[in-house]
Amino acid sequence: MNSSHRQLLTSLASLPVKEFKTHSQKVNPGDVFVCRQGLTWDSHLSAEDAIARGACGVIANRPLDLSVPCMVTSSHSTSISLINQFYAYPQDKIKHIGVTGTNGKTTVAYCLNQLLNLKGKSAYTGTLGSSFDDAYYPLDNTTPDAITLLNLFHAMEKCGVSHHVMEVSSHALSQDRVTHIDFDIVIITNIGSDHLDYHKHREDYIQAKLRLIDRLKPGGVAIANLDDEQSLSVMERCRSRCEVITFSCSDESADLYAGTVRSTCSGSQFSLNYQGKEYQVTSSLPFLFNVENSLAIIASMLGLGMPIKEVLALFESMLPAPGRSEVYPLSNGATVILDYAHNYDSLSNLYRNVLEHKTGKIVTVIGVTGERLADADDIGELCFEHSDQLVLTTDNPLGVNQEDLFKALTSKLPLNSNKASACIEDRLLAIKVAVTEIQSGDVLLLCGKGHEKYQYITSNKNDAKPYVGDLDALKIAVEAIGLQVVTGLTESEEPADLTVK
Structure with missing residues (x-):
């Protein structure tokens, strides 16, 4: 370790460091803000915002005139190495x-x-x-x-x-x-x-x-x-x-x-x-x-x-992961499967297995994320082929216009078909509509979001919009028509039950 690195570690050790943060909006009092020159944003420009939120120090890749100690490294990679040494690996x-x-x-x-x-x-x-x-x-x-x-x-x-x-x-x-x-x-x-x-x-x-x-x-x-x-x-x-x-x-x-x-x-x-x-x-x-x-x-x-x-x-004691093939029987004899499946391969696997066990019709609620716009046509075609009814909805558009996502999802669907399909932007409403369509022996697939209780409407993942979550949406939809969810196999395991830090 050269003398400059030793001096940087000494400077860090003199601060009441709680954590290191790379996003100024997530800085809490006692955190050290770490700057980086990215492809689309230079976070050195956010250093003052981080200090206003309580940052006790800043690690930067160029000198900055700040009201808190500023430790300058030669690159972001060096900054990571410095933090690693500070934490003692x-x-x-x-x-x-x-x-x-x-x-x-x-x-x-x-x-x-x-x-x-x-x-x-x-x-x-x-x-x-x-x-x-x-x-x-x-x-x-x-x-x-x-x-x-x-x-x-x-x-x-x-x-x-x-x-x-x-x-x-x-x-x-x-x-x-x-x-x-x-x-x-x-x-x-x-x-x-x-x-x-x-x-x-x-x-x-x-x-x-x-x-x-x-x-x-x-x-x-x-x-x-x-x-x-x-x-x-x-x-x-x-x-x-x-x-x-x-x-x-x-x-x-x-x-x-x-x-x-x-x-x-x-x-x-x-x-x-x-x-x-x-x-x-x-x-x-x-x-x-x-x-x-x-x-x-x-x-x-x-x-x-x-x-x-x-x-x-x-x-033998293992319970399924939240939002992964969770099975919820309804009091009218229908079955709801809540699954995170959201790409072509995972959806193909899910349909292949559900088709082996189904006795009634299959109703699917699904959307695609903005990142999967290029795959949306194939995903829409797959879901239409294997569903008796298809309800398309929102799933983290990430800045892509939802109408464009719907157009891509439906681009390969036949114009004349006896199968019912609908595009409903409000995901809770989409689930409500789907629940009214299922009876004894039918299977409703709620695909894509698992237990996520947010929607990324814009491309900024620091600006997530609250969403009730597919499981709670299911309960709301079921109760609205006088039915009940008979059991929830992994509900007690949902991470949201833990203390959030």
């Missing part, structure tokens, strides 16, 4: 499990963290926010920026967290948000096609996902799905680099093979073949695609060194 005291994939990240990460908390103290970071030590921290992105992560790791270390399970998005991997983390285990659930608005080409998306394997520490373990079409690419990337535990529902050569699978809307059972022995497994996760997620969770616990019998004993 808290991430190194925790075992990290990284989960990536087109689908299944949240279910695998959330449920694995749930089980690890039965053995000790674990943390989760991902689409549902960050949670540990009975507290919930809302996040703007599935995988936060490096400075937000360092704040979280510092808090985890103080709470005695031993394991951290995190969803790692393709955006985060391509933007090097997790380069300061050495993972003990990485899980590749599957690699389909998504976020092509950002990655432009599918190969770029695939390569971004594979970069998580490069973040494994020496002696680390990779968990690979042999049923995924990209499994050969995954195995090749792992070759001579790490131990690999494979799982499959179709390939008996996998380390973990699920045979005799029985899946329903309320759970699944399968025989697990592992190291020459067969075990009967019951899972609370519905549908066949969640058998793959179950195998990934079990493989990860084995990768951490737990004996198989101990793993399966813990697994």
